Amino acid sequence: MSDNPVAIEIRHIVKEFGSGDRLVRVLHGIDAEIRSGELTYLVGESGSGKTTLISIIAGILFPTEGGVTVFGKDIYSLSDNDLVRFRLDTIGFIFQQYNLIPTLTAAENAGVPLVAAGMGRSEATKRGRDMLEKLNIADQADKLPKQLSGGQQQRVAIARALVHEPRLVVCDEPTAALDAKSGRRVMDLLREVALVQDRAVIIVTHDNRIFDLADRILVMEDGRITHDGKEMPDH
């Protein structure tokens, strides 16, 4: 186990959907710690509960039981408003679908989280542009999403996730749509740009081409964590 400080503490998380006869328990009391300064992967078969767990960690889905502390804040004891604010300030999301706004340029798209947090548009776009520069696509900053390749759109989405310098970055299948080389490049970028001191990155992935790039792998099966280590378990 590494000596890096604990960034996220997950305490006995139970999640149920539905009620009565239709009640399904999807997470069965999960305890785990995610450390800062590490790329932590969450791996498991379809339906094992990965998206449900990261949604709870990211403060977008309330657990049925249990709690989550993110950088010292017990997020489910916050008021709704404080939770929204905490999420905006602290968390960056990268989804498999890029969800770029088609009518905004790349730089404007990258600046969206800053506008959401109250910054003026021109300053937000400038910072969006700076982040695109870090990701080596400054020359695409004034284009609309439809004028960009898939890999370029992916980098705009990454810029958007990182522009407000969130301490926690949550990625759902960030490399699934990419060829092997671009996938590794995205992981290098995440390590370089997102993973500075006091920050944490959680990546949900099925992509065994990038398993060797993890600092830590948590394997989920049927709503439980069944493996926690630097490498995938032997089969």
Ligand SMILES: Nc1ncnc2c1ncn2[C@@H]1O[C@H](COP(=O)(O)OP(=O)(O)OP(=O)(O)O)[C@@H](O)[C@H]1O
């Ligand atoms: N809103 C919901 N209502 C009822 N069941 C749900 C709901 N959301 C998820 N589930 C169920 O919870 C289980 C876990 O789903 P989840 O999306 O977390 O899995 P996953 O590991 O992320 O899967 P995938 O890799 O396919 O995205 C599944 O059986 C799913 O059908």
